[in-house]
Amino acid sequence: MRSGKEEAVREVLLENYERYYRLAFSYVHQEADAMDIVQEGACRAMLRADMLRDEEFAGTWVYRIMINEAKEYLRKRRRESGEIEENRMAAEEHYRDPDLHEAIDRLPE
Numbered sequence: 047m048r049s050g051k052e053e054a055v056r057e058v059l060l061e062n063y064e065r066y067y068r069l070a071f072s073y074v075h076q077e078a079d080a081m082d083i084v085q086e087g088a089c090r091a092m093l094r095a096d097m098l099r100d101e102e103f104a105g106t107w108v109y110r111i112m113i114n115e116a117k118e119y120l121r122k123r124r125r126e127s128g129e130i131e132e133n134r135m136a137a138e139e140h141y142r143d144p145d146l147h148e149a150i151d152r153l154p155e
Contacts, residue, residue: 049095049096050101051095051096051098051101051104052092052095052096054095054098054101054104055091055092055095055098055104055107055108056092057104058104058105058108059088059091059092059108062105062108062109063084063088065109066084066087066088066108066109066112067080067081067084069109069112069113069116070083070084070087070112070115070116073116073117073119073120074116074119074120079119082119083112083115083116083119084112084115086115087108087111087112087114087115090111090115091107091108091111094111
């Protein structure tokens with residue numbers, strides 16, 4: 047049996063799904079990513095419904111969860127793209143001509 051808080055969160059999610067999708071899309075500009083964000087946010091909201099202090103503010107509470115999900119998604123993507131860039135630079139450094147480096151090292155100061 048659902049508690050009043052869980053039911054309030056469920057209703058807010060169903061009534062505002064499109065609104066949450068538009069919010070997520072405004073952050074990531076990708077349809078699939080926005081859908082993932084809303085799904086993750088909805089899951090998080092349902093799992094943590096007991097943390098909602100006042101059922102009256104369920105809409106605001108869920109909206110904030112969606113914003114945080116979108117921001118977290120962007121942080122992860124930025125971190126992953128930074129790691130990819132670091133790996134690319136390391137690979138480029140690794141493939142440089144070792145003979146050239148050796149010749150440069152032999153040059154007088």
